[in-house]
Amino acid sequence: MQTSKINIFDIAKEAGVSIATVSRALSDTPNLNSAKQRKVLEVVQKYNYKPSVAASGLNKGHSKLISIGLPEIAHPFYSELFSAAADEARSNGYSLILSRIPDSSSGYQTFLDQLIERRPDGVILAGGMVEDDKEKDRLTVLNHLRNYMPIVLIGDPLESFPCVCISGDMRESATMTVRHLHALGHKRIAFLGGKRQKRGSSKREQGYHDEMIALGLEENICVRLESGYSLEDGALGIHKLLSEFNEKTRPTAVIAINDLVAMGILRQLNNMGISVPADIAVVGCDNQFFTAYTNPPLTTIDLHISDLGRRAMTHLLHWEKGQSFHHIIKTDLVVRESCGVKLGRRKIL
């Protein structure tokens, strides 16, 4: 079976028609002799022929490729995002290619080059430079990119770069958590993880901050925004935090920047013989796949990551030049045991 490099000429020849007719038969153009069309389709079927997207795209002026720029795909948050975006793309005839957003501006040129030479029909950007607060080179990259293709940002709008963006409500996610913990009787609530210059983090911290004040808990505000985002950062961060207090003054609840950090906290507290939620309540964020299985199961915020990815792709595929808006996705509190709500012995079964 030498089917390997069949092209439209081969099909045309075997079907006894011109390549134009083959093309028409395939795209189901009206005004076609249905007998010929049937014949063409038959040959096409026989060889399992599919027109090359690249070739047809070349003259239609598109690549049917969408690029997604992520700092790291082997991170549950981003892989969930990617998965949803890829599904949405695929069911619309597009393929998703992954670009890695460099951590420092020294990598921007390569990033740009690789993006541009592919001529994707659009790009979705999340994390990395999108989240960075100042980053002077970021704007150059973004503005340059904008000349080439539609951009959808996952995150809050950038003051100096009006465009389409979509994000979970980070602020509300935090106020909701504080309110919940307060309702459970907590007053000394700490906030741990993230990085100050990351916009999502500081948005979440602001929500925490403002709600603490609104509840008259101003004196108890305790923030460790520089602790990072990883499991290890969580473990290290909580250790450091607790070393600054004694048992009577330390926080009775900790809000983590994400579920990874929360899990790190859980591990470290266990190492230190501190019980969750009896001694300290812990709440995460993202509602990642493992959160129902930590010990204890983690109360967290569902950011609806798949939704985020799917919608971002939809916005891109329905692109209208010049538009600029911010689509905010509602977040939900997912209550499990780590916050101390007595659910009873919640069995998996």
Next chain:
Amino acid sequence: MQTSKINIFDIAKEAGVSIATVSRALSDTPNLNSAKQRKVLEVVQKYNYKPSVAASGLNKGHSKLISIGLPEIAHPFYSELFSAAADEARSNGYSLILSRIPDSSSGYQTFLDQLIERRPDGVILAGGMVEDDKEKDRLTVLNHLRNYMPIVLIGDPLESFPCVCISGDMRESATMTVRHLHALGHKRIAFLGGKRQKRGSSKREQGYHDEMIALGLEENICVRLESGYSLEDGALGIHKLLSEFNEKTRPTAVIAINDLVAMGILRQLNNMGISVPADIAVVGCDNQFFTAYTNPPLTTIDLHISDLGRRAMTHLLHWEKGQSFHHIIKTDLVVRESCGVKLGRRKIL
């Protein structure tokens, strides 16, 4: 800045040369007037021009696209694989596109169509049909695909489809684990998770099985190979398993098919008031990012997933027609607390 749709003609015009010269200047062809070349490069630089990979690929006969077929990318095993493969691809001028391997053969045609219309220069396949034992349609797909592009399989070789494949040593991973647990004094060692028709699973089960026999533990063999691969499957599986024994006869150690299942087991045992490793030791497989942070930290097998992904890509990029071999990657035991080596066990019944 109207840089958006510059092509080689624009550059040629501005540099006062022909498009052929531009092309040559860019590819650094010998015998070029270096003044002209400099001029071209200058203009190229000015507009940040990059030749379209698609267009150049069209006549060079390649797409510089590699496709990776995975059942589900939002799974830590696959996203780690993807990440490594993508990095390797990127640094060689290729882009990775994701195809989703359908769970049932009813989706194979669409899968094939989408793969073929993209004309990738090669494909890496992992999981899904690659792992399925019988699946009669699988061979049709694979054989068809082979006519179009090089294939690298991640997994054990398929009897009826000689090709390049690469995998971790699943058999050895299991025997190593059994040996380790036995050395710690365990005799009633169970094996939980997976699916019989998945080749990787049964390979691992065989390793377990054979080693149990080799150690004279034949009577204690206890396998639940039909329990699945997820966190929930682990929780469900261990619950069911234990319900078939009493405290004196139940296994003192459980080997899980992967870390997800192991984590599910950990959760369920905790729910049941059974302590790990004091009452039951648990060992996972994959060495996923969260394993050092479970409670207790999980002893597991490092499959070197990134290596797998990187090497698979290398094999593809260095493709030689007709070759067929099996590259086995050594696995390593990562000892943490869940197997009881560091915390000590209460008793071995």
Next chain:
DNA sequence: CTGTTAGCGCTTTCAA
């Protein structure tokens, strides 16, 4: 209704 032809953006003979 259908074939011929001119590109899409680029590379590569082939001549000059």
Next chain:
DNA sequence: TTGAAAGCGCTAACAG
């Protein structure tokens, strides 16, 4: 050393 021209595989006028 360089330009003109012929494609790569396909689509879309434009004639018939």
